[in-house]
Amino acid sequence: MQGISSRWLLKLLPWVQASGGAYRVNRRLTYTVGDGRVTFVNTGADIQVIPRELGELPALRGFDDEEVLSALAGRFEQREYRPGDVIVEAGQPVDRVYLVAHGKLNEIGQGEFGDETVLRVLANGSFFGHEALVDSSREWDQSLRAVTACTLLVMPAAQFREVADRSDELQAHLAEFRSRPERAQNPHGEAAIEVASGHAGEPDLPGTYVDYEGAPREYELSVAQTVLRVHSRVADLYNEPMDQVEQQLRLTIEALRERQEHELINNREFGLLHNADLSQRIHTRTGAPTPDDMDELLSMVWKDPAFFLAHPRTIAAFGRECSSRGVYPDSIETQGHRLPAWRGVPIYPCNKIPISPTRTSSILLMRTGESAQGVIGLHQTGIPDEFQPSLSVRFMGIDEKAIISYLVSAYYSAAVMVPDALGILDSVEIAQGGDRA
Structure with missing residues (x-):
């Protein structure tokens, strides 16, 4: 199956249990x-x-x-x-x-x-x-x-x-135009928490409370499903030396996982490309992805950045720009693979990040983990007929033509805990020189 990719995003995201099928983010x-x-x-x-x-x-x-x-x-x-x-x-x-x-x-x-x-x-x-x-x-x-x-x-x-x-x-x-301050904010625009420090004696301490968003975002688990149909003759006779039902189920799950990663990137409700805060999106300076652009992106997600995510052609374009400047990116070894890195942050390939008809794409940089207030994946384990975590294979019966049907379902979503956990470099040109479609 040529469509199987490395699916780094699914491997790298910390997966958090979403009990009840939803996950609320209070900011x-x-x-x-x-x-x-x-x-x-x-x-x-x-x-x-x-x-x-x-x-x-x-x-x-x-x-x-x-x-x-x-x-x-x-x-x-x-x-x-x-x-x-x-x-x-x-x-x-x-x-x-x-x-x-x-x-x-x-x-x-x-x-x-x-x-x-x-x-x-x-x-x-x-x-x-x-x-x-x-x-x-x-x-x-x-x-x-x-x-x-x-x-x-x-x-x-x-x-x-x-x-x-x-x-x-x-x-x-x-x-008559007039202007007056509304209330104190911290440098990030969050409602300030009043704190006294450096005082002596017994002064009156400020009273405060943490003001949350009035309508917190709730991420509901999405689903990717398909029905695997296998003739009972295949299940009965063609199970040696390889179980054909098992192999067809394996490839079906591979296709669902590919769709899962695609949705985590591109879904308009919870996909990372659409859920990055608008203040966390920047554009390239000259079109092609340069070291300066990568540094600018790092400045957007500077608190413990975990990894870059880019289309393989975008990574190649970045390599060309580095070579033209005589700059050589770092490389790191992870899970038995040698990957390029920038400022010590690995750059993982992901072919689910779209390339526009004008040959532009995006580069994502994220901090991950619930405790780090980063980007997390959401799933629910322990579902009925679970075959893999948050993936079930349910027997649907045998019809009058002796076709066995299995409902294969994968449940997932993703959440960005705070805005500065995800940054995106947009309008990255990858078609330069002799590059072809």
Whole structure:
């Protein structure tokens, strides 16, 4: 079976028992109003703006009506753009607010000498078109074009006015902008825990509590299933020297495990590519994966990084870039294999990481383990008819054509405990020089 791969991700993830078929991740409440960038939450591939983060928009700065902000946040629509797509054209009316959830855009305008030039670059957390909230007569002076694949949240000004018309507080606020701090936060944007230290005598100690997210994420176990059908004649006669039922079951399980790893990477609900925090996604500097890019990724997951995960062609592209610079990556031995490493962190191959039609891919870096607040795999052992951990083979009976049926099921999921446990280097170009598809 040529489709069997090394499946390093399944071997390297610590697997945690998810009793009851679900695993809840309680995180400390995180938001940072006042840093000039909008923050989002993503559940799989679905992205939403944090209502309080709308306070970053100048027209809403200092406005704290949670109900109205939630109503506004619900009016934003998620849109995807491909590299090269024009998002707004110069001369069009400014009638929408755009929030950049992920990706990179160029603001194109007229340069000093009349030629087209890039005036600025917008990336994760940026916003534009916010003037539409207070002035409906403006037009775009510049165009905005996607440089990479982009995810934007868009709200028409008409939707904003509908909400404003129902809120006297918002209408009053739009007449006078004001700003005030909401509450103390630590450098990571988490609600601060008040602590006294270095004091003498008997001062009053601060009271505090750990503020958690109001709606914690629950990861439910997913399932991959198939029905193995074997004729009873095969089971009765063709079991020497090799048991044919056993061999067919073995290859069926191999296929399920391959699908399991694919889902852990690509599933839009729990896959790692879709569950990395938007602040933990960065882009390459020049396209190809360079040592500088790998160092930048390490700076995103600097607390005890466990391993990189990349497509074999991406690893080859990184090797070419290192060779062109006269840099030679480390190598380490693990489970009898010699693997490349960078700064002592191993780089494992995974052919489930997709390669786009434009020959770009991604590199993942993660910290693993429940105690380390890292990335973990989820399964449930002890299920009925268990053949392997969290995988069951259930006899379904024999039909009138003497076909024996077995239901083969694998249960699994993955969870990212805290955002900085997983970082992704996006838009990694692997087609250079004579590289072929």
